[in-house]
Amino acid sequence: MPLLFLDMSSGELLLIVLAVMILFGPKRIPEIARTVGQTVGKLKAASDQIKREIMDEARSVEEGARKISHPVTTIIEEVDNNLTTSVLSDNSAVEANNIQNKTEKSVDSTGSSAS
Secondary structure, eight states: OOOSSTTOOHHHHHHHHHHHHHHHHHHHHHHHHHHHHHHHHHHHHHHHHHHHHHHHHHHHHHHHHHHHHHHHHHHHHHHHHHHHHHHHHHHHHHHHHHHHHHHHHHHHHHTOOOO
């Protein structure tokens, strides 16, 4: 049954353990294991630190984007409101002018003078 550790079977893993025992002897194996464990722990800590820094930077960028987008949104809303008010004012002026023209035409058609 293969182990899912670096895609090695149990026979291959046993062969590696046997080679380490022959090369380093049983007295140095705990020292080697401790050193490997410490190194793996340091690598994991460094990896976690890098992940934290990336997440902190991503949050910082996100907050900066929010700070920038709020004033832009406010400006867009103000411009929209000003345009709406301007269009409504222009429409009111046109309607008032049309009413005045209709009134003048009706007065002229009845024969009265507008002066």
